[in-house]
Amino acid sequence: MNALAGTADGLGPPQDPSIALSSQQDRQSLHWTSLLLLTPATLLLLLLFLGPLAYAFYLGFTNMELIGPRSQHYSFTGAANILRMMQDHTLHKSLWLTLIFLVGSAIIGQSVLGMVLALLMQPAIRLVRISVGAIIIVAWVVPEVAAALMWYAFAQSGGTLGLLLGQPNTDFLSTHPLLIVSVANLWRHVAFSMLMFAAALSNLPPDVLEAAEIEGASAWRRLISIKLPIMRPTIVTNLLLVTISNLSTFTLIYVMTQGGPGTDTTTLAIYVYLQAFSFNQLGYGTAVALLLVAIGAAFSMLFVHNARVTP
Amino acid sequence: MMQTPAVTEIRYPVVTSAALLRNTILILISLVFIAPFIWLILASIDAHAGWGIHLPDLTLDNFRAVLTRLGFNALENSLYLALATSIISTALGYLAAYALSRRYVPWKHSLMLVILFATGLPVSLLLVPTYQMYVVFGWLDSRFTTSLFLAAGALPFAIWMLKSFIDAVPLELEEAAVVEGAGIWQTMLRVTMPLTLPGLSVTAIYTFIAAWGAFIAPLILDGDPDHEPAPLAIFHFMGNHGEFLFGQLAAYSLLFSLPVVLLYFALSRQFSGAFTFGGGLKG
Amino acid sequence: MASVQFQGVHKRFGLLSAVDDLNLEIGDSEFLVVVGPSGCGKSTTLRMLAGLDRPTSGLISIGDRVVNLVPPKARDVAVVFQNYALYPHMTVRENLSFGMRIRHEPRARINHEVNEMARQLGLSALLDRKPAALSGGERQRVAVGRALLRRPQVFLMDEPLSNLDATLRVRMRGELSRLHAQFGITTFYVTHDQIEAMTLGSRIAIMRGGRLQQVARPETLYDEPANMFVAGFIGAPRMNFLPARLVGSGGRPCLDVLSLRLDGAAFHFDADHIATTSFVFGMRPEDVRWSRQVPDPSWPRLRGVIEIIEPVGSETYVTVRVEDARLLARFPPRTGLQLGDEIELSLDQAHIHLFDAKTERALPRLPQTAGAPGNDSIVHLQRTSRWQD
Numbered sequence: 017m018n019a020l021a022g023t024a025d026g027l028g029p030p031q032d033p034s035i036a037l038s039s040q041q042d043r044q045s046l047h048w049t050s051l052l053l054l055t056p057a058t059l060l061l062l063l064l065f066l067g068p069l070a071y072a073f074y075l076g077f078t079n080m081e082l083i084g085p086r087s088q089h090y091s092f093t094g095a096a097n098i099l100r101m102m103q104d105h106t107l108h109k110s111l112w113l114t115l116i117f118l119v120g121s122a123i124i125g126q127s128v129l130g131m132v133l134a135l136l137m138q139p140a141i142r143l144v145r146i147s148v149g150a151i152i153i154v155a156w157v158v159p160e161v162a163a164a165l166m167w168y169a170f171a172q173s174g175g176t177l178g179l180l181l182g183q184p185n186t187d188f189l190s191t192h193p194l195l196i197v198s199v200a201n202l203w204r205h206v207a208f209s210m211l212m213f214a215a216a217l218s219n220l221p222p223d224v225l226e227a228a229e230i231e232g233a234s235a236w237r238r239l240i241s242i243k244l245p246i247m248r249p250t251i252v253t254n255l256l257l258v259t260i261s262n263l264s265t266f267t268l269i270y271v272m273t274q275g276g277p278g279t280d281t282t283t284l285a286i287y288v289y290l291q292a293f294s295f296n297q298l299g300y301g302t303a304v305a306l307l308l309v310a311i312g313a314a315f316s317m318l319f320v321h322n323a324r325v326t327p
Numbered sequence: 328m329m330q331t332p333a334v335t336e337i338r339y340p341v342v343t344s345a346a347l348l349r350n351t352i353l354i355l356i357s358l359v360f361i362a363p364f365i366w367l368i369l370a371s372i373d374a375h376a377g378w379g380i381h382l383p384d385l386t387l388d389n390f391r392a393v394l395t396r397l398g399f400n401a402l403e404n405s406l407y408l409a410l411a412t413s414i415i416s417t418a419l420g421y422l423a424a425y426a427l428s429r430r431y432v433p434w435k436h437s438l439m440l441v442i443l444f445a446t447g448l449p450v451s452l453l454l455v456p457t458y459q460m461y462v463v464f465g466w467l468d469s470r471f472t473t474s475l476f477l478a479a480g481a482l483p484f485a486i487w488m489l490k491s492f493i494d495a496v497p498l499e500l501e502e503a504a505v506v507e508g509a510g511i512w513q514t515m516l517r518v519t520m521p522l523t524l525p526g527l528s529v530t531a532i533y534t535f536i537a538a539w540g541a542f543i544a545p546l547i548l549d550g551d552p553d554h555e556p557a558p559l560a561i562f563h564f565m566g567n568h569g570e571f572l573f574g575q576l577a578a579y580s581l582l583f584s585l586p587v588v589l590l591y592f593a594l595s596r597q598f599s600g601a602f603t604f605g606g607g608l609k610g
Numbered sequence: 611m612a613s614v615q616f617q618g619v620h621k622r623f624g625l626l627s628a629v630d631d632l633n634l635e636i637g638d639s640e641f642l643v644v645v646g647p648s649g650c651g652k653s654t655t656l657r658m659l660a661g662l663d664r665p666t667s668g669l670i671s672i673g674d675r676v677v678n679l680v681p682p683k684a685r686d687v688a689v690v691f692q693n694y695a696l697y698p699h700m701t702v703r704e705n706l707s708f709g710m711r712i713r714h715e716p717r718a719r720i721n722h723e724v725n726e727m728a729r730q731l732g733l734s735a736l737l738d739r740k741p742a743a744l745s746g747g748e749r750q751r752v753a754v755g756r757a758l759l760r761r762p763q764v765f766l767m768d769e770p771l772s773n774l775d776a777t778l779r780v781r782m783r784g785e786l787s788r789l790h791a792q793f794g795i796t797t798f799y800v801t802h803d804q805i806e807a808m809t810l811g812s813r814i815a816i817m818r819g820g821r822l823q824q825v826a827r828p829e830t831l832y833d834e835p836a837n838m839f840v841a842g843f844i845g846a847p848r849m850n851f852l853p854a855r856l857v858g859s860g861g862r863p864c865l866d867v868l869s870l871r872l873d874g875a876a877f878h879f880d881a882d883h884i885a886t887t888s889f890v891f892g893m894r895p896e897d898v899r900w901s902r903q904v905p906d907p908s909w910p911r912l913r914g915v916i917e918i919i920e921p922v923g924s925e926t927y928v929t930v931r932v933e934d935a936r937l938l939a940r941f942p943p944r945t946g947l948q949l950g951d952e953i954e955l956s957l958d959q960a961h962i963h964l965f966d967a968k969t970e971r972a973l974p975r976l977p978q979t980a981g982a983p984g985n986d987s988i989v990h991l992q993r994t995s996r997w998q999d
Contacts, residue, residue, distance in 0.1 A: 049430070053422040053430075056418075056419045057423035058423070060478065060479050061482055063479070064479035065453065065480070065482070068453045068454075069453060071459070072456045075455065075456050133353075136353050139346070140349055140350055144354065151361055153591070157587055157588050159539060159558060159583060159587060160558070161557075161580070162367070162561070162583060162584045163363075165576065165577075166580075167363055168565065169366040169370070169577075174379040175366065175378045175380075176366055176379070176380050177362075178379075179379060184379070203360065221693075223693055223695035224698070228708070229683065230660060230682045230689050231760065260447035266451060267543060270543075271565070288455070292458075301455055305451050305452040306452065308449055308451065309448065309449065309452055312447070
C-alpha cells in the first residue's frame, strides 16, 4: 500500500506518509517518540511565540508603561485602549498611511509589476532573462538595512534620483516620503511575486495555449482569457502572502525616515514601535499591534474566501 | 496545380518586433532597478564620496577603514545571530517536521494551517510582550536569547519547509530500514536525513539569510553596544552625518550584503536555477 | 480543395533530425493515418502542419497555397490534442464556443451551433460542467466537438484515443469513422497503435526515425510491406523473420532457410541482390500452419518442438523451436497440443516475404499478381483513392 500513490489516476497530491506508517503502529494514538521529537520545537514555540502572543492579547488591554510607576503597577483597563485609538488622530493617519502603502506598494504594485515582469521574462532571450532576473532578485536578497541605505542615498538631495529627474537639490524623502518609501518597498519585494508568477506561467499547460492559438486567439486574448484565469489561485495566494508580509514592514521605513518627516510615513508597524519604546506606552503600543494583526487577518479572510468561493 | 517556389526561398523572420519590444522593456526596467545600487558601489571605492554619484576617486581605504575592531565586531555579532538562529530553528524544526511527516499527530491538519499562518505574523506584535518577558527573566542584552527569539520566529517557516522535503522521501525506504531492525533515530539519521540534505540546506540558508539582516529584534532586546549586529551599526552610522563617512558607510554595507547575496546564488545553483531564471523555465 | 502536401520537409532540433525529407500527399477528404513508434517524427509532422512548429526546410501546402509563413489560426485547421487541451476554467459550452466568441459571431448563432454539436456528440447534458468533472471519453468528445465547430479544411488529431481505456477506445474509433463519413473533412491522424491505424485509415503512412517508410492502403501494407520495419510493425503477432541465403541452383534462384531449400523464382533479384546473397525470410504467423491441417503436400515442411502455447480464445499462438530458431504460428483454438510435443509445420509458399539483409528492403515479387511497381525505392507513392462513403 503505497501512501504516496495519491488518487486513482495517479494525479492527486501525495498523501500524508504518516498514514501508511501509523497503520503499522498504533492507529490513532500519539507515539512517545513523536512527542519526543516535537518537544524541543514546541517548547521554543510556546515560550517565545505563542507565549508572547497570548501575553500580547492581554497586554493590549492594559495600561502598562515601559518605565515609571506604571511599569510595575499596571492594571487591566478593558476597552480603554480601544477608546483611545478611536480618538487618536495620529493613529487614524497611521491607519490611512498603512492602507495606502499596502494597496499601492503591495497589492497593486508588487502583484502587477511582478506579473508584468514574469510575462516579459518568459519568452525573453536567455541572457536578458538571467541578468535582469538576477538584478531584481539581488534587490530582494540584500539585507533590508542595506536596501534602506541605498534608497536613502538615492532619494537624498544630491542623490541619484535627483540627478536623473533634473532636480538635484530636492530631498525627495521630505517632499514625497510615502511615495519614496512605497517605491523602495516595491523595488525590494517585487522579486517574490515575479518568481511566483513565473513558476505558475511555466506550469501552464502548453497544449491548452496551443489550442487557443489555433482557434484564433491573439496573444493578448490568450493572456486575458486563458492564462490569467488559469493562474487565478496563484494570483490570490500571492495577494495573500504579499499583504501579510508587507503589513509588517518596519526596518525599511524606519531606517529611511524613522516615520517622518513628522508622522508622514508612520505606518502602523512604525507606530507600534514609537508608542511602545519612544513614548513608553507598552500597553497601548501592543493594542495598536493587535489592530495591525486584525487588519491582516481581515485581508486574509477576504482572499481565502474569494479563493474558495470561485470554483 | 500548386505554386512551388524554390524550397530555399522560404525565409522566416529572425527577430519579431514583439520580441524586440519585450527585451527592450526588460532592459529598461533592469536599468531602473540598478540605479540605487550605483551609489553603493561607487561610493564604496570613492575617497570623496557624498550622497551623489560621480566619478570615483578610486581607493580601497574605505574598506580598510571599516574593517576595524568595531566593524568586525558588528559583523561577528551578525554572524553569531545568524548561525545560532539557523542552527536552532533548522535542528528543532527538523525533528518536529519529521514527527509531523511520519507520525500520527492529533489535529495535524489544523496544526499545519496554524503554522502556515504563523509565518506571517508581524514581529512587532511579538516584540513588546517578549521584551517584557525578557525583563522578568533577566534575558535582556544577550546574543543567545536574542537568537532564541529569532529562531522561534523562524521555526514555523522551517517546519513547513522541512516537512515538505521529508514528505518527498519515499516511505518504502524507511519501511525497509524498519524491517531490517532500525530504530527511529537510526532511520531518521541514516536514511531520511541524507536524502533530505538539500531541504536541510535550503532551510538553514534561508533562516540564516533572514537572521543576518535582523534589525528590530536586536534593537529592542539587546541594548549592549558590544552585541550590536551590523544592521544596527549601519543605522547608527547613518545618523552620524559627516562627509568623510559616506564612503565608509557604503563600503561597510557592501561588505555586509555580499555574503548573503553569494549564499543565495550558491543556493539557487544547487537547485539548478530554480530560484533564478537560469534554467527550468520553458520559453 | 483541401488537400495537403509535404515537399522535402525537414525538421532538425540542433543535431537531431526529427523529420527527414518528408514527401507526402493527402487527398481531399482523405483519412490519412500516420503511425510509428515514439520518436518517429509523426507528432512533429502534425505540429508543422498545424503551424505550431516551423520546418527547417521544405514546403507545406494546404489546398493550393503554401502555408509555411501562415500562422496557425489562418491555416483553417483544427487540432485534437492527445490530452484534449480543454480550457480547464471554462464550462463545456464555453469551451465549444470559445472560437466563435473571439470571432464575435452573433450570440444566437453560437448557441445554435453549440447546442447542435453537443446533441450530435451526446454532450447536451454536460454543457455546464467543467472539464475536471468529465470522464476521459467525455472530454475527448468535447475536444472533437470544439475542433469540428471550427469547420476546418483539415482535421489534425494527435493520438486522441491513447488516453482512453480499451472498450472506450473501440467505441470512439467507430465514432470517429462515423464523423468522418458524415463531415468528409480531410484528416491527418497520428497514432502509435497499428490496430487503430489499420482500422481507421484509408491510407496509412508509416514513419520511423523521421523517415517515411511506406504510404499505402492497409491491405497493401499488410501484404506488400516495403521493408522489414513495416513488415514487423504491421500485424500482430509479429511476422517471423529467419535468415536466408541465396543459392543459385541450375540457373534458378533458391533460398536456403533453416534446412529448407525454397524456390526463389517468384522474386525479382537485381545485380546488387545477387552480390549480397544474404537475406531475411519473413512469414506471418497465420501462414505457418500445422501440417496435419494442410492437405497440400507440396508445401515446404519443418519439424520442431513446441516451446510456448498461448490460447487467446479465438486462436492459439504456438511457438515452435525449429533447429536453432523459433517460429510463431497461429492455430485454430482447440488443438490438444501440449508443451514439448513434436510437431510438423507447413509453410504457405504463396505468402513468403523476402528482404535484403543489409538494406532491409523488401524484394518485389515478380508481377504475376497486381502488385507493386518493380523498382527498389522504399517509398510507394500512390495516387489517393477518394474516400467513399
